Amino acid sequence: MTDHAVRPARARDLPLIAAIEDSGIGMFEKVLGDLTGDALASPAPSGQQRMSEPGFLLVAGDPAIGFAHVVDLESHAHLAQISVHPDHGRRGVGSALLEAAAERAALKGHGSLTLTTYADLPWNGPFYARHGFVEVAADEPMTAAQLAISEDEERLGLSRHGPRAWMRRPLRAHRSTAELTAFLPTLDDAPRDVGVLRTVVRRPAVGEREVLEVGHLDVADGLVGDTWRSRGSRRMPDGAAHPDMQLNLMSHRLVEFVAQDPDREVLAGDQMFLDLDLSHANLPAWSELHIGGPEGAVVVVTDQPHNGCAKFIARYGKDAMAFVNGDEGKPRRLRGLCAKVVRPGPVRPGDEVVVVRPTT
Numbered sequence: 001m002t003d004h005a006v007r008p009a010r011a012r013d014l015p016l017i018a019a020i021e022d023s024g025i026g027m028f029e030k031v032l033g034d035l036t037g038d039a040l041a042s043p044a045p046s047g048q049q050r051m052s053e054p055g056f057l058l059v060a061g062d063p064a065i066g067f068a069h070v071v072d073l074e075s076h077a078h079l080a081q082i083s084v085h086p087d088h089g090r091r092g093v094g095s096a097l098l099e100a101a102a103e104r105a106a107l108k109g110h111g112s113l114t115l116t117t118y119a120d121l122p123w124n125g126p127f128y129a130r131h132g133f134v135e136v137a138a139d140e141p142m143t144a145a146q147l148a149i150s151e152d153e154e155r156l157g158l159s160r161h162g163p164r165a166w167m168r169r170p171l172r173a174h175r176s177t178a179e180l181t182a183f184l185p186t187l188d189d190a191p192r193d194v195g196v197l198r199t200v201v202r203r204p205a206v207g208e209r210e211v212l213e214v215g216h217l218d219v220a221d222g223l224v225g226d227t228w229r230s231r232g233s234r235r236m237p238d239g240a241a242h243p244d245m246q247l248n249l250m251s252h253r254l255v256e257f258v259a260q261d262p263d264r265e266v267l268a269g270d271q272m273f274l275d276l277d278l279s280h281a282n283l284p285a286w287s288e289l290h291i292g293g294p295e296g297a298v299v300v301v302t303d304q305p306h307n308g309c310a311k312f313i314a315r316y317g318k319d320a321m322a323f324v325n326g327d328e329g330k331p332r333r334l335r336g337l338c339a340k341v342v343r344p345g346p347v348r349p350g351d352e353v354v355v356v357r358p359t360t
Contacts, residue, residue, distance in 0.1 A: 004065070004093055006100040009057040013064045014047030017057070020067060021045075021083040031121065032161050039156035050081070056108075058100055060084070060093050068097040070105055070113070073145045074207040075267075075311035077105035077171075079115040094123075098131050106171040109263060111315050116149060119165040133167035140318070141310040142166075174317025175258050183257055184328060188277070190253055195276025195353040197291055198252040201266045202226045209266040214348050217297040217341045222246035223271045235304070243340060244302035247271050249289075250336035251278055254324075258316040267315045270336050276353055278333040288356040289339070297345030304338040 009017075021044035028040055035041040047067075051057050055071035055078075066084035070077050079101060084093045105113050115133065118124040125135070142150070146166070158164055175183075200215035202225045216224040223246075233242035252265075252273040259265040265273065277283070285303040290296060308321035312335070324335040 004061050004088075004091070004096065006058050006060045006068075006096050007062075009047065009051065009059045009064070009067065013059045013067075014051060016064045017047030017050060017059075017067055018044040020064065020085050021081060023085050023087075024083055027086060027123065028121075028161075039158060040161070044081075053080075055080075056104060058097060058104065060097050061088070066093045066097055068101040070101050072108070072110075072207075073114075073143065073314075075143055075145075076112045076114060076314035077108070077110040078145075078149075079113055094127070095131065098128075102132075102169060102171060111170065111172050111174070111264070111267075111317075113169045113171055114146070114314075115167055116153060116164055117167060118161065119163045121162065125165055125167070128167050128169075131169070133169045136166040136168050140313065143310045143314070146310065168314075170317065172260070175260070175320055177319045177323055180258075180320065180323045181328070183254075186257075187251060187253055187332065187334070190251065190275055190277040192277045192282050193355050195274050195355070197272060197274055197347060197349055197351040197353055199265065199273040199349055200347055201271050201273075203228075203269070203271070211266060214346050215271075216344070216346055217247075217291075217299065218344050219341050222341055226271060228271075242304065244304045245306075245338045246340040247299060247338070248306055248336050249274055249278065249299075249339055251276070251334065254334050258320045264315070268336075269311065272347070274353055276355070278337055280331055280333060283333075283337070283355065284357060286358045288342070290354040290356060291347050292345065292351040295345070296343075296351065297341065297347050298343035299339040300342050302338045302340055306333070306336045306338050308335045 025035060025041050029035050050069045053071050058068045060066040065088045068082045069080045071080050082094060082097055102113050115128065117128060153164060200212040202210040202212055202215065202223055204210055204225060205227060218224050222228045228246055229241045231241065232239045233245060235242050248270040249272045250268055250270040252275050255265045255268050255273055283301050285301055287301045289299050308324045312321045323329050329335065
């Protein structure tokens with residue numbers, strides 16, 4: 001008897017992975033016809049290749065008869081492949097792998113699991129829909145990693161066999177529009193003139209976050225050790241870092257509410273979270289924020305917009321992104337604001353933040 005329990009892949013499983021995936025070509029050919037020379041029939045990546053990517057590889061059975069490969073993207077988890085050998089099909093193995101993959105991704109802290117698939121093939125789109133995946137709207141913004149995946153599929157010509165779809169399964173409950181609306185009085189009650197710095201976060205590399213006990217602000221580099229300069233900006237003609245976007249500041253009240261977990265607050269990607277009214281009315285462009293006393297660091301609010309994006313959807317939900325970018329969120333700068341350092345110095349959670357508004 002073969003044990004179909006799902007478990008992390010081991011070294012002995014890796015030589016079986018490509019063969020399991022390749023064994024499924026016959027299912028596609030029954031529907032799509034001869035796939036000789038087609039990208040769908042290309043040799044599958046080896047188990048070693050899949051295991052080397054950031055993420056995890058699960059198998060069912062011993063010896064393995066199916067696998068699920070999940071990769072870690074910057075903003076969420078992505079199901080790169082799930083395959084079950086046809087000899088073991090229609091026995092719940094694929095469902096078991098899918099549920100185990102979702103559970104493990106959630107345990108790793110991901111807020112959602114995405115995949116790309118054929119929308120109409122019964123063991124593709126409809127199968128995933130039965131397991132809580134919803135098709136992503138065509139006009140929804142995508143991360144750079146998602147765009148790269150779609151571009152690769154287009155290059156391979158996968159869409160010639162039918163429409164491809166992005167699908168997403170939330171792995172944790174996100175705040176609804178009604179909940180966000182009800183929370184507005186709490187946000188509007190934030191201090192206006194003297195606030196508090198709650199969290200300082202450095203981004204040492206793409207997808208990495210480091211919460212600091214002491215951060216150091218520098219006129220040239222922004223938050224020392226952060227990747228602001230190397231990330232660049234599409235708003236600059238040469239793609240260089242935008243000088244008026246050194247820092248992203250966000251309401252701590254808002255991120256605490258949408259994250260629902262202290263460990264997920266830093267995923268917003270901002271470097272500083274403040275208990276302060278960040279609205280346009282309270283902080284017009286070029287207002288100064290004096291942090292840590294009269295001799296402390298000073299940052300100035302710039303006129304560059306800071307909007308919710310595809311990563312914000314993946315981390316906190318579509319309702320949250322629509323809300324922070326909508327009629328209630330925009331005037332309040334609920335997604336946050338851009339700032340730059342005008343006086344260097346150390347900054348610490350708990351520091352007082354004093355507002356000095358422009359006089360003209």
